[in-house]
Amino acid sequence: MSSSSRAVLAATFAPGEAAVTAAKRFTREVMTAWAATSVTATAEQVAAELVLQVADAPFEIIWKHFGDAVQVELRQRTTPQGNPKAPSVEVEEWGITFAGESRVHWARLTLPGTSDGGTADWLEETSRGPQWLGFLADASDLLAGTLDPDMVPAIIAQIVVPRLAAWCAVYTPEAGLSYLWHADEARIDDLRVELTDLPVSSADHRRTATMHLRDAEVLCVPLTARGRSLGLMCLGKPDRFTDEVIQFAEDIGRRAALAMDNARLYAQQAAANRALQRSLLPPSEPVVPGVDYGVVYEPAGETNEVGGDFYDLFKGNDDSWRFAIGDVCGTGPEAAAVTGLARHTLRLLAREGYGVAAVLGRLNQAILEEGERARFLTLIHGDLTPVDGGLEVRIVSAGHPEALRLKPSGVVEPVTTPQSLLGVFPEVMFEADVIHLEHGDVLLAVTDGVTERRNGSRLLDDEGGLSKMLAECAGLSARAVAERIRRGAADFAAEPGADDLAILVLRAM
Template sequence: MDTTRVSSTAFDGTPHAPAHARKFVRQVLGEWRLGHLAEDAVLLTSELVTNAVVHAGTGIELTCRLDVEATPAKLEIEVDDHHPTRTIEESDAEATPPDTMRTSGRGLALAGLLADAWGVTYTRTAKRVWVRMEIGDGFDRQEALPAALPLAPPVGSLHVGVIVCDRDGVVESWNSEAEQLLGWPAKEVVGGPLEKLVAWRGHGPYALTLADTLGLGRWRGEARMRHTDGRLVPVYVSHLRARGQRSAIWMVVAADHRYVLTPPPAPLRREAGRRIKDLLDQDMPFTELLDTIAQIVQVSSGGDAAYVLLSADGGDTFGVAAGAGAPAGLVGVLATGVFGADRKTPTLLDDLLAEDVELAEQLRARSLACAPLLVSGEVTGYIVVTAAQPGRFDQELTVSLQHIAGQVAVPVQRERLAEQDRAHRGRLSFLAEAGELLAGVHDEELIAALTAQLVVPKIATWAAIYLTDLAGMTRLAHVWHSEERHNADLRTLLPAIPRTALNEVSWPVGPETVLSFPLLTQGRSHGALVIGRAEPTLPLELADLLADLCRLVALNLHTAMLYARQATTSRVLQRSLLPMRVAPMPGLESAVVYEPAEEGADVGGDFYDLFTVADHWCFALGDVCGSGPEAAAVTGLARHAVRLLAKEHYTVADILDRLNQALLEEGEDGRFLSLLCGELTPLPQGGAVCTVASAGHPPPLLLRAGGTVEAVATPQLLLGIEPDARFYVETFELAPDEVLLCVTDGVTERRDGDRLLDDGDGLAALLSGCRGLSAHAVAERVRHAVEMFAAEPSQDDVALLVIKAAPLRQVRT
């Protein structure tokens, strides 16, 4: 008999391959009772697989081979890739001592140190790197040998009795083999109860009654049946009842011939309990512990998938904590029809679809067996095995699952509580980091980008953010992959879903499990967070964390939406407070500088206007006391009132009188206004006559052609203070090449410590140096002087209006 044991697997050549390989080797050596070699073997495997991933980049095949008959017994580990042209330079591994500071080039050096032999084999299509480890004298060869089949008694004594009975246990059919086995002729038992022929005795704490067994779809086990001579005959029974049929079929053989009806030996199932015990003695992360339990259960049961469920929401519901096999990316809480806090015994369902359609769809399974994790009489979770076909499991499996559940329940709960404490601290830290990062961000695109980078690579391999606008249109806003070079390909693969419900989208099939989380707040969807993970299941704690993150992101998106709406409204209203354009004046040149002090604002407390009325032009420059919406309201009132009154041909003095009354009628105490208002009437010979009045405003400065500067208006009372105030105008001529400078107090009172810009007629001195400059050049020079006057930015709005009469040679006749 060939006693060599071989176990193989294959991986894609991705960065996840070394981790999968480590788990595989650790599992195989545990099954072969070679735990003392695990650390060195896992390290060697990790290095060889990593080299294959980095240097070959192809699919990888990993084989563990144990030869127990060799002297000494030996373990070989082989790693195959499909890039044989990439040779290995053996001299580097042998001649160069390993450098402890290097993170690469050490694989074969380690092989030389830890393995008894190693080598490389090349073929046309593959390259194999292998290491050999010799096993010491303490190795138990018999324990490592494959289980042998039991010796069978003589075939001549074999009788297979076939008994058919209905759901109530009444015998309907009894064949001749049953008569030879038990001595009862058919005429004496047909129509009678099966119960009288069976000395039914349950085996184990969770065994079923005879009536319960007859209702099952499938069952195998030992029993004792009464012979016609009165003795009890040990038998082995295989029970089968087709779905939808009332009749059940029993195939019965003597216990010595049980091998005829038992399934082929399943050494992994027999070893599952021992492997679980060894597992619990190891110190490993909680998630790895659950994953390994699920793997052991899935392999030992022969199911398509296995899960570890843990309680959620106070223990009333249960969610996926780990999975193995072929799960379909399960997230969060499962349907509670089968899993409940009050179900404290194992459950076997031949057809889950007939019991719970929702759960069958979630698990993509028809057969299900499960056993509860009981701690102090309370259900804290479940061990679950599923299969895609109906009727795959028997009652023996539930007993095995309950045995495993009894082993792991208390250790898992203890580790879970410790993990929950660690996860709670990590969760708070993660959410605090996310909240700090997203705080004050009012741009949807930036929120989407930050969210994706929060998730990748901590939680997922890649993430995509879909955003839904007020009209219900959804768009892909941002994608982020742990390997940035894949971002463009990922964006191409992900679907555009303008009006498809996010829960109805078919995500692309790939190596990662794709999961979608809605961004919901205040009953409104702002889109979805879609992630791809290499792991097939998402632990419940991570699902809860992502749900909290999505709520936080949705709240920030909602805030950003409100901010954008308010900012748009504010911007439109603010822009209405300033003229759309400045009216051109033949023979005159104008320039305006307007800089609100508030960051991001279009309009502050200062305002200006320059417009045409009949044959002359009007200008205004004002400053409202205060800031905010109240100041903006006064700004709007003042600018539009000046323009309206001027269009009605009111004089400058009358405009100030009427505006003063309007402000007082508003009834807001302390809401006053300084205003410089004037008219410009062009002269035939060039220049213009200027009529101006200053209501508490800094007086305008006139730069004469000779370079002198003089104030051309006297400050009068502020508007909005005294109802009986009367205003007067002053008139002067703006000759060709002369400049009129009008400013607000943001210019004259620009502060640097205790010094003001206009101290010692500083503004007049600045203007005197602008002789010969255009209006725009004068405005820019004054603006630059204000900006550079102090290191700190200005805390007040800055507005200035420059009007220059064109030189005579430029005046049109």
């Protein structure tokens, strides 16, 4: 592991049944991109065997190209159980190393018939044949595989080096020299200094051009997508670039620019959605007299979706406090609109002195008035009033998973009467359940991201699964109860949850 790698490609994977398939596909794409198809089958098998040895925790696969060999590294922060096993196929060498808190299980494969011919040998070998077309297709897959704007320049450089040039520098308007890669890693720092003299600012960002830098010819390929200039891809090597190489570089440049633009648009949308999501949740954690509380909120999936779950805890118009936890059907802007309507209606009507049942009736009407934009909403809404010996709670459950009360003795019981969900029936009437929380009693409310967490054909709440989990929380603080339920939902199934998750725990002090 002492020699310098010429290229590196990495990807992070979630644990689960699909991990092996995903790792093999990534490996196949890397071998194609590096024209190392002669070892693809062996590389896929080695990667799969390494993945099968890791525990149920995220891991990273890193492939490194050393010219005469390729090396796979599986990096993971947690230490898998059991002794590591050698690959079942023949490899040059393998081992275990440690980097900080991470353990790295690696194996190296020799590339048959390798030489240092570099770009010229590769061009002679591939020409315009199927292997080049396959390389372009897999390069597109690699570029499309990330939506992180900071990662795209790194992938661009690692795709073209050493195939088309000895080094690659990617420039963007925001960062200037965004990423630099050289076939000889030891030369990167010196090259970075040399590139300060490269007049990229004067380059024509509309067409490919060449310039000279000391002992190298530099090919500057514009990165343009949807009529917008996103920067330059500068390739350098000691001899001149042939027309065929320039054509190859322009092909990669067009694909790279589109990937950069997609990542930029995705990042902008994700940032806007995160800001919208924050606006739909309480701005701060209030201090509620006589109440110890804990909350957990986890939107599911990618950051390009705004979750439909929400919770709230706020002051009423007297000594009482109001709480709510709800789930809007669907995700995205339409669900966010209903979430915002619900949250602001609850707060406004509570401050006007409406009781919890009356609030839900008016909210139901407001949702129906949205017409085609309306979404179904399940909701638990209640108020907390300090009384001698604990808290008096008025609570309404509108189509929501039932709220549970935990006694210090470990006894768990449902405390809400199921009633109609919101946004369906115009004439529905709601009635509040009144319960008493004695000192130490816990009230738990969750969304169906917990109760309907799926493991095969089983749901977490089948046969009272949530009640059993809550019974084990007797004596814990509200925050500890919320975390225990969150962890229990996460551990119930290996795959990440496909639904948003919200947990609200209230404990009478």
